[in-house]
Amino acid sequence: MATAHSRAAARLTMAPAVVLLLGWMLIPLAMTLYFSFLRYNLLMPGTEEWIGTLNYQYFLTDPAFFTALGNTLALVGGVLALTVCGGIGLALLLDQPFWGRGIVRLLVIAPFFVMPTVSALVWKNMLMNPVNGLFAAVARGLGLQPFDFLSEAPLSSIVLIVTWQWLPFATLILLTALQSLDRERLEAAEMDGAGAVDRFVHIILPHLARAMTVVTLIQTIFLLSVFAEILVTTNGGPGNATTNITYLVYSLSLLQFDVGGGSAGGIVAVVLANIVAVFLMRMIGRNLDL
Amino acid sequence: MGEIVLNRITKSFGDVSVIPPLDLTIADGEFVVFVGPSGCGKSTLLRLIAGLEDSSSGAIRIDGKDATALPPAQRGLAMVFQSYALYPHMTVRNNIAFPLKMARMDKAAIDRKVEAAAKVLNLTSYLDRRPGQLSGGQRQRVAIGRAIVREPTAFLFDEPLSNLDAALRVNMRLEISELHASLGTTMIYVTHDQVEAMTMADKIVVLNAGRIEQVGSPIELYNRPCNRFVAGFIGSPRMNIIEGAETGGQAHAIGIRPEHLALSTDSGHWAGTVSVSEHLGSDTFVYVQVDGVGTLVARAGGEFPVRHGDRVWLTPQPDRLHRFDAEGKAL
Ligand SMILES: Nc1ncnc2c1ncn2[C@@H]1O[C@H](COP(=O)(O)OP(=O)(O)OP(=O)(O)O)[C@@H](O)[C@H]1O
Ligand SMILES: [Mg+2]
Numbered sequence: 001m002a003t004a005h006s007r008a009a010a011r012l013t014m015a016p017a018v019v020l021l022l023g024w025m026l027i028p029l030a031m032t033l034y035f036s037f038l039r040y041n042l043l044m045p046g047t048e049e050w051i052g053t054l055n056y057q058y059f060l061t062d063p064a065f066f067t068a069l070g071n072t073l074a075l076v077g078g079v080l081a082l083t084v085c086g087g088i089g090l091a092l093l094l095d096q097p098f099w100g101r102g103i104v105r106l107l108v109i110a111p112f113f114v115m116p117t118v119s120a121l122v123w124k125n126m127l128m129n130p131v132n133g134l135f136a137a138v139a140r141g142l143g144l145q146p147f148d149f150l151s152e153a154p155l156s157s158i159v160l161i162v163t164w165q166w167l168p169f170a171t172l173i174l175l176t177a178l179q180s181l182d183r184e185r186l187e188a189a190e191m192d193g194a195g196a197v198d199r200f201v202h203i204i205l206p207h208l209a210r211a212m213t214v215v216t217l218i219q220t221i222f223l224l225s226v227f228a229e230i231l232v233t234t235n236g237g238p239g240n241a242t243t244n245i246t247y248l249v250y251s252l253s254l255l256q257f258d259v260g261g262g263s264a265g266g267i268v269a270v271v272l273a274n275i276v277a278v279f280l281m282r283m284i285g286r287n288l289d290l
Numbered sequence: 291m292g293e294i295v296l297n298r299i300t301k302s303f304g305d306v307s308v309i310p311p312l313d314l315t316i317a318d319g320e321f322v323v324f325v326g327p328s329g330c331g332k333s334t335l336l337r338l339i340a341g342l343e344d345s346s347s348g349a350i351r352i353d354g355k356d357a358t359a360l361p362p363a364q365r366g367l368a369m370v371f372q373s374y375a376l377y378p379h380m381t382v383r384n385n386i387a388f389p390l391k392m393a394r395m396d397k398a399a400i401d402r403k404v405e406a407a408a409k410v411l412n413l414t415s416y417l418d419r420r421p422g423q424l425s426g427g428q429r430q431r432v433a434i435g436r437a438i439v440r441e442p443t444a445f446l447f448d449e450p451l452s453n454l455d456a457a458l459r460v461n462m463r464l465e466i467s468e469l470h471a472s473l474g475t476t477m478i479y480v481t482h483d484q485v486e487a488m489t490m491a492d493k494i495v496v497l498n499a500g501r502i503e504q505v506g507s508p509i510e511l512y513n514r515p516c517n518r519f520v521a522g523f524i525g526s527p528r529m530n531i532i533e534g535a536e537t538g539g540q541a542h543a544i545g546i547r548p549e550h551l552a553l554s555t556d557s558g559h560w561a562g563t564v565s566v567s568e569h570l571g572s573d574t575f576v577y578v579q580v581d582g583v584g585t586l587v588a589r590a591g592g593e594f595p596v597r598h599g600d601r602v603w604l605t606p607q608p609d610r611l612h613r614f615d616a617e618g619k620a621l
Contacts, residue, residue, distance in 0.1 A: 187342050188375035192389035192436070193363040202388070206379040 029270070036263035043257045055264035064240050064248060065265075069272070071155060072244040076223040078159040079166060083219060084212055086163070087170030091178050092204075094171070105175075112168040116228040123161045124150065124233045154234050154242045161229050166222075170215045177211035178204070213284045220280060224273050245269045292353060292443040292476035293318045294339060299348035301334055301500075308334050309500040311348065316444075316478065316493075321470050323487045324480045325523065326497035332480045335497070336446050339478065341365050353443050363392075368437035369446040372453065374429045376421040376436075382408075383417040386435045393440075407435040410469075427458045434469070444476035451486065459483075463490060484526060488512070496520050518618035521545050527575060529612070530586045541613035541621055548575065550610035551588035555596065558603025562586070564596050578602055 039051045059065055094105055111119065127134050128149040136146035149157040181204065189203050227246045230236055236243035236251060243251070249269060253262025294316040301309040308331045316322050324332045337343040339350060341362035349358045357365050368389075377385050386407055390400045408414045411431040421429055430450060437445055447466070451459045467490050470477050481487055487494050488508045496503040496511065496519070504511060504520045515521035521529045525547055533543045552558065553576060562580035574594040578586050588604055596602055613621040 182373065182375065184371045184373050184375040185377065188369065188371060189377075189388070190342070191340060191362045191367070191369050192440070193392035194388075198392055203377065209379075
């Protein structure tokens with residue numbers, strides 16, 4: 001694919017897909033953008049009118065926005081840190097030969113196939129519930145006071161739930177990367193006098209860098225829009241403690257019926273996501289051209 | 291200093307015994323080559339010495355000390371792998387410096403040693419490149435550089451040249467031989483290329499199914515192979531083996547190397563028809579269908595103008611005949 005001719009041919013054959021994708025993306029985006037400049041409240045039909053950037057002013061000066069921004073970053077950052085570290089640990093374990101490895105690998109992947117709403121409900125009602133939950137039962141069994149996760153540490157609890165869902169994905173990607181590591185390279189390092197820790201730091205981690213970047217990128221895209229887990233467990237509360245940007249947009253548009261304000265929030269979220277994307281692309285650009 | 295002694299060493303993977311009890315002594319400073327057919331256990335034996343595999347029983351002494359239970363890093367050996375096993379995310383400099391960094395040597399000393407090694411191996415202008423930006427031969431040199439900076443008691447090479455093209459192989463072969471001459475360190479070298487074995491070795495160890503068939507200098511193995519396996523394995527093209535009536539009854543089989551068969555177009559011991567003749571310029575290999583014996587290969591120095599279907603005569607040099615008994619042992 002190096003000649004000018006083949007590049008032109010490649011562009012031509014890609015064009016239909018690109019046009020379709022652009023249309024698919026641009027039309028909803030354009031409508032949201034349009035709504036964000038209107039006064040558009042579902043409770044007052046027929047009063048739609050152009051109000052300029054007023055929606056943005058309200059949204060960006062709303063204290064709830066800053067809380068939501070902080071929560072979003074904490075959620076994304078927390079889950080990323082936990083899944084990447086936990087994923088590396090699990091991948092290292094699952095790469096060792098042990099009896100029943102195939103079944104254990106299958107079980108580790110399982111949480112990924114549970115729907116977010118279902119897993120959030122299971123965590124809320126069966127595990128974290130201070131009266132009926134498993135954790136409370138264990139705490140009582142040990143003679144401790146049960147801990148009410150979702151009201152005392154709501155954001156951390158949601159981070160935990162989302163981490164549980166995404167850990168299999170991270171593990172799977174990192175495990176495949178680990179399996180592609182040349183055994184002879186590890187043996188060479190062993191002969192060079194590198195102990196287990198040095199081998200991990202100097203050989204295994206650099207080899208996993210690319211997979212870690214892929215995990216980070218893909219998960220960030222999904223984690224910026226975590227919604228079901230919050231809706232099902234805390235409804236964004238207590239107060240605004242677990243409201244992220246996605247949930248804030250939802251509550252503006254569909255709980256306060258302010259479609260204009262919600263759209264402005266949506267556009268702000270798109271801009272923020274793009275800022276994150278630029279940072280990630282920078283990081284990846286460095287990591288991917290090894 | 292770098293003497294390596296294997297005493298009744300064995301290795302099995304599960305139920306499969308790969309190395310039956312084996313004894314071998316490698317003297318300090320010797321260049322020893324392991325040869326043998328694919329799957330005979332050459333790499334396994336090398337990895338046992340390196341400590342990358344645990345022996346099932348027996349003892350290994352390196353440099354006078356019992357090394358049977360020592361981890362690879364403490365055996366003081368350096369290994370060059372067939373796949374080079376370079377660290378792709380590090381520059382050439384850092385690749386070569388890695389073993390020194392692991393030994394927690396100070397920075398200035400590391401730099402000095404890396405520069406010195408790079409100079410010996412002609413890598414100075416590539417020090418800041420990554421392995422991915424080097425040619426096969428350069429990568430091989432980096433792998434060797436990584437081995438020599440550690441100043442090991444012995445070097446282990448597992449088919450280090452098999453990924454290189456023919457011309458480069460000859461070059462690298464010479465470079466490794468030169469390196470051995472200048473360092474004087476024990477080297478163990480695995481190959482199934484018999485030119486490498488013959489040209490580089492002080493001592494060749496011929497392996498077959500994990501057993502040592504014969505140990506000796508290249509010329510010893512060439513002149514006095516102790517059995518048919520070694521006779522067939524050393525020398526190219528292979529030794530001609532003749533069984534049946536032609537042996538004259540004193541032996542089960544006789545063997546004669548192609549270079550010890552005199553070719554003639556008018557008279558000789560055996561008469562036959564040329565099936566193929568390979569003209570290399572420096573030599574001519576003639577495959578002759580001998581009446582009542584089978585196909586024999588003969589080598590003539592220089593150009594020998596025969597073609598398919600020509601009638602030729604072959605005469606063996608009587609003092610170069612090898613005789614084997616029914617078990618294949620040399621008589
Ligand atoms: N990890 C292992 N598990 C089971 N069998 C093994 C293992 N490693 C090697 N073997 C077996 O041991 C035998 C010797 O293997 P080895 O790699 O030493 O051969 P080799 O002489 O180096 O061959 P080649 O010239 O093809 O490299 C082979 O039959 C191989 O199948
Ligand atoms: Mg091998």
